[in-house]
Amino acid sequence: MAEVLVYVDHVDGAVRKPTLELLTLARRIGEPVAVHLGPGAEQAAAVLGEHGAVKVLTADAPEFAEYLVAPKVDALQAAYEAVSPAAVLVPSSAEGKEIAARLAIRIGGGIITDAVDLEAGAEGPVATQSVFAASFTTKSRVSKGTPVITVKPNSAAPEAAPAAGTVEQLAVTIGEKSKGTKVVSRTPRESTGRPELTEAAIVVSGGRGVGGAENFPVIEALADSLGAAVGASRAAVDAGWYPHTHQVGQTGKSVSPQLYIAAGISGAIQHRAGMQTSKTIVAINKDAEAPIFELVDYGVVGDLFDVVPQLTEEIKTRKG
Amino acid sequence: MSLRIVVCVKYVPDATGDRHFAEDLTVDRDDVDGLLSELDEYAVEQALQIADEADEAEITVLTIGPEDAKDALRKALSMGADKAVHVEDDDLHGTDAVGTSLVLAKAVEHIGYDLIVCGMASTDGGMGVLPAMLAERLGLPQVTLLSEVSVEDGKVTGRRDGDAASEQLEAALPAVVSVTDQSGEARYPSFKGIMAAKKKPVESLDLSDLGIEADEVGLEGAWTAVDEATERPARTAGTVVTDEGEGAKQLAEFLAGQKFI
């Protein structure tokens, strides 16, 4: 069976969920071979093998952290040359898309970004994408060269499928050209202790209706009662009420949770672009005419400062 | 020496309009109102600020697109760019990202550059891959997704706010930069700017000017094929209740029914 390269997104060997989803999708096309760059390959290999990786190709070099993106492309290209895969799958993060883009140019392959589903087809993998703020669904494939496909988080439920997960060292030469952009300093983000926005099963977002940074704890409390991630509209982010890393929408994160709760958000097209594929959508807004209500499975026309705290209490009570 | 800045801008269908596909499953650009991608306005803005800081600079705005894409160039010129280049050719219809990056690379080489500035993504395709592809093709440093950027002493520095960390980046010119919508509001063209833009030069190029064969681009030459595009069924109208004291309870009931609590 043809091999499929899966680029691993991890933090020091702790594999992030979207990678497990990729392994699940990769198994529909061929045999997953994981590419793990940086430290922690042994730790990662256990989880990767459990989810179907027959092999884990790994390399660690200081250049991966010292320079932006390009050294990782050198390594992924080395894996590509070692394996000659039927496809290369990369998680659709900002960096993942850039890595995929450069790899596609190098190997003369075609690229599809932000796939939300993947299946085997007669002429290679077929990717489903959601376009124009999720108002259209397309099916595409790469027609020339090896397909390089980036896949959005929450595109599949990770399935266990035990495989060997044998760790193999990958020989990588990092070219001089790949050392063009120096990472002078790096300030890691502090963890909020809440689930990762793009990976969360439930997201609770606040918008301009929240009225100020001092009121965001109202949104956070609801999120915590549900074990949810917190999101924000661009209006709330631009006002400085919540960090940009939490922005949902066209120029923020694109989320696809089981449940999305929008409080004090009008539902502009650019916001929809990032949440419209959520399975269940709930909105709380005091304006009955707000466009967000066109999308909802359940909506409450009301003041979020009444509804949200009461809902939080109600959930806490029900959960005991 | 004058700093030669090329800003890549895209003409896109208005996102607030009714965007759809043409019969050949390419984005319909004829039937819908278009404009300069809002995300590329940030690129023009940062280029203007960098040029202001430089002793001497010249900004060329570059677009690949149909006849109407000239509107996007005019807008950028009226914001303050110096000249424009429009790559237009019937054979470009249906070109995908890989093909577009080839044309952009040839076009910036034709123009001459020290710094290439792009937006973070186009608002229609929204792949956010072209700046990285351009850097790859031209063998240049990629300094992308910056929320802050400056150029000094032949170096570009900037801040990239990623998911896991915020990074301070540095590269020697020439380089490819992309900026996010966090980089600072784009200016509105002034009346004077709009008038001046009418007199600024717009060079038109076709594929043969750039030495590109028709079969390397376009729908036929594309590396990807769209086989199907279906309009997403409108979400079935849900239940909307008005809170008269019971709203939260009713919502909790719904969430419990869906097994979220």
Ligand SMILES: Cc1cc2nc3c(=O)[nH]c(=O)nc-3n(C[C@H](O)[C@H](O)[C@H](O)COP(=O)(O)OP(=O)(O)OC[C@H]3O[C@@H](n4cnc5c(N)ncnc54)[C@H](O)[C@@H]3O)c2cc1C
């Ligand atoms: C290129 C571009 C990219 C963009 N990218 C994004 C993006 O990624 N994400 C994004 O979100 N936006 C994005 N936007 C902005 C978008 O167009 C909207 O401006 C933004 O989403 C509005 O945010 P909002 O809904 O919070 O604010 P508003 O539109 O002002 O809506 C606030 C809502 O809160 C309600 N409200 C007020 N008080 C209360 C209360 N006490 N209780 C209940 N409801 C209340 C009001 O009725 C109103 O409906 C982008 C725009 C552009 C041009």
Ligand SMILES: Nc1ncnc2c1ncn2[C@@H]1O[C@H](COP(=O)(O)O)[C@@H](O)[C@H]1O
């Ligand atoms: N047709 C085009 N002409 C000129 N520049 C473009 C074109 N398409 C994309 N770009 C540039 O590449 C950036 C990223 O686009 P994309 O990869 O399509 O999301 C945009 O913000 C523009 O700066």
